[in-house]
Amino acid sequence: MASLVSRRPVLGARAGRARNVSVVCGKSLFGGPWSAKPSVPYSKYGGTGLPSALMTAPAGGTQKVFGTGPAIDFKGVHHVALLCENVETSLAFYQGILGLQINPDRPHHKLPYRGAWLMIGPEMIHLMELPNPDPLSGRPEHGGRDRHFCVGVAAIDPLVSKLQEAGVPYTKSMSGRPALFFRDPDMNCLECVEMESWRG
Structure with missing residues (x-):
């Protein structure tokens, strides 16, 4: 697929000045196709990793669609990756309490x-014992x-x-749905909702 590149002034999110930003269609914005090394620092995009042109819709209009060809055929969520301080502690929670x-x-x-891969219905949770940049308090x-x-x-x-037997705190959904929220030992939050027919 040929890449379409346009350069036009985009208002800087922090500096408040117009600057040129490359908008690339049909190709990774960060260098070559799926390059691991960005060709443009994230700071160029106001720290978000995306240029302003991709984050906001034109005034009075709809979001511009980038690229050509068929729509992406998403199949669903394959897994959710969670950071944990200790795999054994996390497994005691996910296996011992949630089963x-x-x-x-x-x-x-x-x-x-x-780490460990856990089945949760047809999908998975991937536990990764890695440093967590998020605060554990004040959530x-x-x-x-x-x-x-x-x-x-x-x-x-x-x-x-x-949850009650294990002494795990939880809160009910504020929408009135049969759903509740609770956290694992690393403050990762899960929501569980009662559904008569899963994805039905």
Whole structure:
């Protein structure tokens, strides 16, 4: 696919001055196709990693669609990656309390850090024992006001019983749905919602 590059003035998010930003279509914005090394520092985009042209829609219009060709055929979420301080502590939570099982088809010994792959329905949670840049204190009491991921359960009551038995705090959804929020030992937040038919 041919790359389409346009250069036009974009208002700097911090400096408040117009500057030229390359908008690349059909190619990674960061150098070659999926280059690991950005050709333009993130700071050029106001620290967001994306130029302003990609983040805002024109006044009174709709968001511009970049690139050509067929739409991306997304299939769903394959896994959610969570940082943890200690794999054993996390496994005591996810296996011992939630009852999740390790996926034997995803061995972790090939990665340069400790971790584990856990099955959660048809998807997975990837625990990674790596330094966590997020603060563990001062997080919102209600997980619905923090970063979280949501999974469906057939019934919410068994989960409530498990959390209460283990002394894990939780809060109910403020929308009135049969859903609740709780955190793991590393303050990662999970939401579980009762669904009669998963993705139905």
